Amino acid sequence: MKIYVVGERNIELEKLNKQRNEIFYVTLLEGILRSFCGKGRIIYSKEKNGILEFCQKLLKTPYLFGEISNILEFENHYSRIKKYEIPVLMYHQFVENKKDGGKIKLFVTKKQFELHLRILKFFRYETITFEDLDRIGLQNRFYKKYIILTVDDGYKDNYEILYPLLKKYKMKAVIFLVSGLNYNKWTIESSNEKRFDLMNDNEVLELLESGTVEFGGHTLTHLSFLDAEEEKAKYEIEEDKKITENRLNKILKVFAYPYGHRKEETKDMVKESGYLFAVSTDTGSGIITEDLFDIRRTAIDKTSLFDFIRKISPGYLQYKAKKYKNKKRNNI
Ligand SMILES: [Zn+2]
Secondary structure (H helix, E strand, O other): OOEEEEOOOOHHHHHHOOOOOOEEEEOHHHHHHHHHHOOOOEEEEOOOOHHHHHHHHHHOOOEEEOOOOOHHHHHHHHHHHHOOOOOEEEEOEEEOOHHHOOOOOOEEEHHHHHHHHHHHHHOOOEEOOHHHHHHHOHHHOOOOOEEEEEEEEOEHHHHHHHHHHHHHOOOOEEEEEOOOOOEOHHHHHHHOOOOOEEOOHHHHHHHHHHOOEEEEEOOOOOOOHHHOOHHHHHHHHHHHHHHHHHHHOOOOOEEEOHHHOOOHHHHHHHHHOOOOEEEOOOOOOOOHHHOOOOEOOEEOOOOOHHHHHHHOOOOHHHHHHHHOOOOOOOOO
């Protein structure tokens, strides 16, 4: 992304952007001509400029104005204007045949998932984890075509079906473990679901050592934060983190709210327990850096192939955020 700055030098922006070498100081006319020739380049001016605003409407040239104090803020503008963000997908279970799945149908078949991975390869997506994202730097997240695959609950089929396919296609995923249970007690109780085992310690460790999976927290018992007492919620977050960290001998960086349910104070609890990111389901703006503790995800279970292709487009999360503004659904 090239940034054409019209007007005075922005010292702060320049300092932070030193190694990227992307800022060009131009006159108003030059900025318009250049961005017209190279679609998608951003023109920035400190003061609002009517001509540039008009160009944005007419030529669809991304135009920003106002105080910019850091690159990250700049990238958020970029993300919003271009309607572009790293897609974050949400899976649960993987089955050989549809009849093996539960009645809630939170699964994809092995065949479907393999096709998903092949589609991601075809579109040249690179799968990353939240750990990777932290290392890459949020301000650098638009430099490659990244995508994050997340998987909730830690079912045994993750080891049996997901893991071999990740290895085969050299891809990565983030799995959120329910640390206080070894089967799906919560869906059996709420929906009379079939029993499914969760992964055991050996399986979890093998996945971790393979380098294909990052693990995250998902509470002790798959608690819904909507009707939980504060103390109970805190305990479920902190104790879960401790147990999984001991199990892996590794610090966890990312958390997933069970059912996507959270209250405002839940976010603070997760933040205070030391996580760097938290993913939700139907909340969040669709721009990762606007709220690192409310990262919106797209559910992939029960998705047709056509919908899958639509859902992996980098604009989908923001589209969804706008269309279904913080709509609450009972995703598990
Ligand atoms: Zn879950």
